[in-house]
Amino acid sequence: MRCQALHHSDQPLPEAAGQKRTALSEYLEQIVFPAERGNPAPTSPFASWKITWPKTARLLILCLALGWTAMLARAQGVEVTDNDVIQVAERMYCPVCENIPLDECQTTACQDWKEEIRAQLAAGRGPQEVIDSFVARFGDHVVGLPQDPLLRALAFIAPLLATATALGLGVITFRRFSRRPALSPNFGDAAGEQTDEVYRQRLEEDLRARR
Amino acid sequence: MLAEIGLAALALAFLLTIYATFASLAGARAHAARWRESGRRAALLTFPALLLAAGMLIIALMTEQYQLTYVYEVTDPRTPPFYRFTALWGSQRGSLLFWSLLLSAFTFGAISLNWRSERRLMPYAIACMMATLAFFLGMSLILENPFERWWISADGQAVARALIPAGATAPTEASLRAGAEGLNPLLRHFGMAIHPPMLYLGFVGFTIPFAFALAALASGDLSSGWLRVTRRWSLIAWIFLSIGLILGGRWAYDVLGWGGYWGWDPVENAAFLPWLMGTAFIHSAMIQEKRGMLKLWNMFLVIATFSAVMFGAFATRSGVIDSVHSFARSEVGFPMLAFWAAMTLIALGALLWRWNRGELRDEQQFANFLSRESMFVLNNVVFVALFIAIFWGSFALPIASELFLGKEVTIGPETFEFYVVPLFIAMYILMGVAPLSAWGRMSAARLGGALKLPLMLSLLSIAALILIGTNAAVASFGYGVVLFAGFVALYEIYRGAGARRRSLGESPLRALAALFGRNQRRYGGYIVHLGVTVIGIGVIGSTVFQTEVQHTLARGETVAVGAYALRYDEFTRAQAVDGRMMSISDVTVLRDGAEIARIRPRVDEFPQMPMTIAGAHSTLENDFYVLLISGGRERATFRIYINPLVNLVWWGGILLIIGTAIAAYPKVLPERPQRKREAS
Amino acid sequence: MKGIDELEFLPGGRTKAGRKGFTLGSMALLAAVLLTALALGLQLARQNATQPTRGPAPDFSLGLLNGGDLKLSDLRGQVVLINFWASWCPPCRVEAPDLQALYADYREAGFTIIGVNMLESSPQKARAFIDEFGITYPNGEDREQRVTKLYRVQGPPESFLIDQRGRVRRFYYGSVNYDGLSAAIEDLLAETA
Structure with missing residues (x-):
């Protein structure tokens, strides 16, 4: 100090x-x-x-x-x-x-x-x-931005790589989601989900009826 | 006497935490109710014990017991009572004790509220919380004892010890008073009274979700019970952390004197990193609750949040990285590093072990690309990318460069903005789209239909902005994206209330109230989104359109800055009650020739450092923010900033806090029955 | 810290479908955390290191302001004071006349001073300072702060007294004065005699 x-x-x-x-x-x-x-x-x-x-x-x-x-x-x-x-x-x-x-x-x-x-x-x-x-x-x-080419490359490329990796993991997760068959045909059978979905549906219908 | 009582209370609390850790573990392993109960009581007792210890330190601070080295270091006879109190967290040792006190308070709350409902998890959770608390108390006792006192040893040397050394005497009151150092000037600000406690509450609060996650892993009870408890505690910690971050920005804006509120300094980033992980968790926890997916990932996020908190505490308190805000270097570095590594390894190891055994498998659910699940996955991608990028720039790259390349680097705002800005744009777009998509399946047509109105409104706003002369294309686009997220939140609230009003015949106000009451989490969440929108507008306005000029003026001279003008009127030097000298300049702010305000930018000369205190004229439109750089009676140099819309950052923060409070408030209606699948 | 290592809470026994141990990927992840902790520990140890107060003086070579290079190890056999300074530092101005006087008085006896000019905005400022105080001992600019880092200097002025065998004997934090230093120099000069 x-x-x-x-x-x-x-x-x-x-x-x-x-x-x-x-x-x-x-x-x-x-x-x-x-x-x-x-x-x-x-x-x-x-x-x-x-x-x-x-x-x-x-x-x-x-x-x-x-x-x-x-x-x-x-x-x-x-x-x-x-x-x-x-x-x-x-x-x-x-x-x-x-x-x-x-x-x-x-x-x-x-x-x-x-x-x-x-x-x-x-x-x-x-x-x-x-x-x-x-x-x-x-x-x-x-300086706040490294002038050394190697350091500058590291400062910029590594976060881009990280973003790409995160995106890659996201895509893998999503592919797992979309490959799966729905176990039960009437998905949304659980009580919690149902209230949510039904509530939402009512909103939609309501809005449609108004038009 | 005070010091002895404080020290005894601290030691007692430490012993209680050790006992509670082992009693709870033993109780859980051997299914022995008596041990579990005993562990619980010991854990509850740490809170009053620490309250006593902290109380003694506060009394010592307030009554000027300068024999305590802590009191000697952070106050002096001229310190006003308010700052005597806040000095409790003004330096390393006090703030460690304060941290422990808050942690024990959180633990007390968690045990009181969740003991009955989470019988299986609780003993393990208590063991984890108590082990964490034991670590901090151990540091307080051994390395950073706040009750250490000055003594004059037999050979006439001044020594600092917690207990009286043989043959030593206490120094005279007068010599102590004369030597006392006084609080760091940076901390003499009203914001310092609230900012650190809030931030600590946020940091400490994330220990509770972590403890429940670890308890679930340890007990093997991986049903969604832990998630239910954890979600609310996470929200509570998240509110405090958000308040802490916003207040920290406000404090920097008022006190650090550079016209901004976020400097991408490593310590600021260290507080932001857990926030990013916590925010990701709050969102992705919903996927698990509703659809039984991403179990491994959610557990990982809780662990990562706590790990980020501990890492931040280590980085801030050890001096491993250079920062404006660092505590003075001390011996806590290695113990904190070891604790961080141990906790992270244990938790990650337990998680991977359970996973490798196939115990964290997701339920088989289908979700298509436009479903809300995939929106949340994208949301997590954005937050994780932000986390990695900010961690890289603030810690990984500077440390690696020094270790392996032998070169010191500083990563400044321009580097951070390069990758953070696109990621935030992606975040706002997701904030707009995700609430409109549905779980499971969502067709492009339906999503498109729902998006039509908010999207149109956003485009209209961009057009309006260009019409009124916003010349920066980037900013207009940014405003559009941010507003889009806000319009969606408003549109959802409007649609919900409208539907209730028509189907149930409620009055608009009643419909709105019922809407929030019935689905606190969703609509509280929308208020949070609105808050984030308002903050976003403030950030764009105050960064893209900031004006910054420096002028040297003779007394009586006027300089024009944009639509404003500044006149240098008078210069005075004065001494404040606490002894600092102040150079005060009186300036008048004019707009279109009319005087609109008189402000007094000044420089306070503390013995440790000068501090530039801004004068600001604040309106909804902007802040006219003036710093006195240097000068005297005849000529003075001013740095003038015009920060458009900067106040929206603070107001957005308030909105965000209100929204989170709505979402986290205990439910008024009876809980919905648990999902069958979770119970099995 | 106690109690953390004892958290042996993971119950064994119950086997479902799946592995009992860790996969290679899991182990790699845990190893990465461990390596990160090690790197942080190394860095912390470096950051915590302070100015050397004994032992062999780290060798360096310094580009002098009036041309040429000076290597510390070439001065073996002399008592050397390494003085870190900057023209903007008020205590440096206080000690400068004393340092020059010491140099003048003990040069013949085998004493020298190396001035390491650190964090100076421009070499002209350094030269102006040298001219102002009539300094005749060698001075050099510490490019890229190599010497400053080597000696873990926090800020000017700081000085290190090196004996004839090239070992650091005394470290001075802040400005020095004639009387305090002359005794120490005489002691060191007397050592070989």
């Missing part, structure tokens, strides 16, 4: 704008100052252009890149709302508390996870990709 001791964060979830800024600034840094960030020397065909192209051309490309990022950002729906986060969190489970959907859990750990979902969505990942990334890191028990 460690999760209960954790403090409930009073802070609302951070605004999506903050996340967007980070993503964009990182992107800019990579373009403008690749060397300063200590990235390995680029080996692509474009490796040489940084050195040979005049400064204006680099600026032009930077502008294009900016515009492109903005467009991409819009296309990817970078404006992540609380509801988008909920949509993903609903399908996941709290990592600390036992069997509580992530969506409902208010512990700091869960707030963190929801923040990460938001960040990943803001980075343009789809809900399934976000879930996959969590499953890759923490295993299948953080």
Whole structure:
């Protein structure tokens, strides 16, 4: 019950704008100052252009890149709302508390996870990709629907087999019913049954007479 | 003093159960009336003994005897009296004692009511009930003693013992009061006063049918006597279990703060599994009563229901599976597992043994495909499939995956819904068709004729739903199927009352009353069907059409949600009498610009955990349900749900309870003479 | 439990048409119940298992946050503290400076710490935590919670002190502090000397 001791964060979830800024600034840094960030020397065909192209051309490309990022950002729906986060969190489970959907859990750990979902969505990942990334890191028990093909097959096929077996048993029982001859021609001779059937018959006749 | 009396009463009850088990068995085997009588009296005495034991624990809780470790763990000086009382079942040890008390009460009832009529079965049944009770009392005494107390041993250590250790002294009152822990916040809800007792009554109640089934197997008296007794006790247990499940849903809806009432959590499912088996039994028992068929199967269902109850108790109390509702892990796991396995093996072994000897052969009866027999068989197929599927998802797969594949899995609602929804649709269709078919033979033409009107009404309702703009095709179809079952029940009641009115000239009201009085089981059953229909409508409405949004609002700001709007007015922090801090938000609900309600979603900060308490504006149409997620005076984040028709779930539940009560109420008219065939 | 096994109530003798014993199918059904009970018992035993407090420390290999792998058994001969932590856990923040100070003071003497970062929402958060407290001992992300499960950790922070022969000697539930731990480390370091 460690999760209960954790403090409930009073802070609302951070605004999506903050996340967007980070993503964009990182992107800019990579373009403008690749060397300063200590990235390995680029080996692509474009490796040489940084050195040979005049400064204006680099600026032009930077502008294009900016515009492109903005467009991409819009296309990817970078404006992540609380509801988008909920949509993903609903399908996941709290990592600390036992069997509580992530969506409902208010512990700091869960707030963190929801923040990460938001960040990943803001980075343009789809809900399934976000879930996959969590499953890759923490295993299948953080989602309500197993992602592992074997486990998923087991989750879905076994109940179907069970239903089929139950139905099979039902059919066998029914065949036993229908193979049997009625022992006495006037079935329903027992007193209890008779009242029931006669009563029912009277109802039927009554209704017919009315029409 | 209280603790000593309680402990003595508990020990006495335990000895009585052991004695009653052996005396009854000896009496039955040796046909010795004196032993049988002695066993009966000992069994009856366990109830007052346990009443005394539980009474002592309640007095200790109410009078703040914190030296009792149980009182220390579940209450503190600020706990209000109401929750002091309900703390009796607030934790493992108290709830085990409470379970035993209820079991002895049921046993008392069964012995008092059935001793004369079921002379042959009774000693064996008493032995079985007492053996079960002995097991629970033994656990209370040895592993989970509710009368354990705090002591300061000679070397100054605090120790928990039932009896005073040598040289130890009692701790001071002040230190005890200061350390007391208080009730789990989740349990501080009015629903907790009724939900666990009802659920336990349901669970415990299924011991009685099981005991009679085992008695029939043990005595070899396999005529329908056991079934007659068992059917009514099953209905009684079934009412309580149903009430418990519905109240549990209500409690989750009010307290757990997630806008829903059923989360497919393993512990919820553990309570649902016996209900499924019990429901299957209540239906298929009718085939045996009327037609002498499915004897093996009915016996199996009774055993399976009890086995499912014991399995649920094991799963919930042992910590074998992770769940929101689990009790703290304790040592009762292995004993409960052993008891479950032993009882299941004994009962199943006895059943198969009798069957292999050819003693549970069905009577030779003919039934065609559209007969009521085959409808009931299909009904059982559906319930068994539901049982297996839910058991698989909640227990078998997670445990097998961890044991054999080394992978933990969680099976969530989306997985359960995949297979449960089609099965429930099949259930509702059967609920509609089965009441209209007859025993033995039913022609398609006759069945078709009877189905015409309800089917037409259902199609009309679907059309009407689409006309008023229900855009989800699945939901419209679902409503149609559910309504079909309801229309059939109404149609049957209407036809029955109408026929009486015309043939006997009774007034409509009198005809209706006479109809129910004359055939309680059938028409009580139809009321239950109506209740299940109403629940079904509520479930479809509140799941398919649920709206769920989250918004952060500045104070004074308004956000539109569907036809409604929500305005964040005020934020206050306050301290409640029991010491918890509350963050309370005042919000106004508007509809079409007009203020319709003010509600106060809040967060209660208990030392153990924060709890999100919803504010809801409830109408017939829907619940406008708001949770305060986080925030402060200037800005706050709200989760807003609109749950259409959710109240029908509770009202349907009430209808279901009324119907079952009608069906189970002791018959007003003299019993019909027994069937000749059964007597032979 | 008593009394259940004694329920030898099935009367023999009376024979009708039919078998006296069990058919193969019946026995299979009973065996299935028994096997289910066994599986449940196994699972219960696993669930009831708690953090190791003595005996050989379960070996594991951890992918480190700054690249490379670290295997516990490779550290044989050193006193090792395995510390399970997460950036969202307040007590972890409390103990972090003490842990770094211990590492700085006893590293030369043959002591090291392995930080196992568990249930972290993103590696960036873990790195930020490490930077914030200037942590220099190796830290790794516990992928799929393998190490956490191996040591039956319930929630951060929890720590295990391992001696030079690779045995668990102490288990700390909740946060640790400098003074409490330094004495234990010195004791263990003194053992071989």
